[in-house]
Amino acid sequence: MLMAALTTFSISLILCSLMVVFASASDYGYASKPQPFYKPMLDVKEESLSIGIEGIILCKSGPKTTPIEGAVARIACLGVDEHGYETAPFSILSKPTDSKGYYFATLYPHQLIRRNLKLADCKAFLQDSPLETCKVATDVNKGTTGAPISYSRLLHDKKMRLYSVPPFIFSNGY
Known part of the structure; x- marks a missing residue:
C-alpha cells in the first residue's frame, strides 16, 4: 500500500x-512569437493621416452650463512598438478652447514614426480651466478617468482621421 x-x-x-x-x-x-494584443487606431493604409481630437469644455454652476474659453484637454495615448509591446503612455495638450468651449488637438504621424510606434489606445482628460470660479474637474463623460477615443470619421480633404469626445465639465465645487 x-x-x-x-x-x-x-x-x-x-x-x-x-x-x-x-x-x-x-x-x-x-x-x-507572441501576437500583438492591440487593435491599432489607424489602418496600415491610413498611417500617413494625422489624427485630430475634438470636443467641448463647459462650466456647470448650479443649473447653468456655459462654455469655457481658454480651457485645455489632455490626450494620453499608448504606443505599441514593432514587436507588439505597449510603451509608456505619452500625452499632448489641446489648443485652448475658443469662446464656444471648442478644443482641438492634433497628433501627427511623424511623431510616431520617429519612435517606431503605432497607436493602440488614446483617452481624453480634462486638464485645466482658466476660471478660478470653475476649476474643479468632474468625471462627467469620463473627464477625469479618461474618455476613450473611439468614434471617428475620415476627412479626406484634410488627410485626417477626426475623433470626437463627449463634452467635459468643470464645476465650482459646490
Whole structure:
C-alpha cells in the first residue's frame, strides 16, 4: 500500500516537473512569437493621416452650463512598438478652447514614426480651466478617468482621421 502511494506520488512529481519545463521553455523563446494584443487606431493604409481630437469644455454652476474659453484637454495615448509591446503612455495638450468651449488637438504621424510606434489606445482628460470660479474637474463623460477615443470619421480633404469626445465639465465645487 505504501509502495503504491509512493509510486503515485513519484508519477505526479514527474508530471509536474515536465509541466514546469514546458512552461519555462515558452518563456525563453521556444514558443511561437507572441501576437500583438492591440487593435491599432489607424489602418496600415491610413498611417500617413494625422489624427485630430475634438470636443467641448463647459462650466456647470448650479443649473447653468456655459462654455469655457481658454480651457485645455489632455490626450494620453499608448504606443505599441514593432514587436507588439505597449510603451509608456505619452500625452499632448489641446489648443485652448475658443469662446464656444471648442478644443482641438492634433497628433501627427511623424511623431510616431520617429519612435517606431503605432497607436493602440488614446483617452481624453480634462486638464485645466482658466476660471478660478470653475476649476474643479468632474468625471462627467469620463473627464477625469479618461474618455476613450473611439468614434471617428475620415476627412479626406484634410488627410485626417477626426475623433470626437463627449463634452467635459468643470464645476465650482459646490
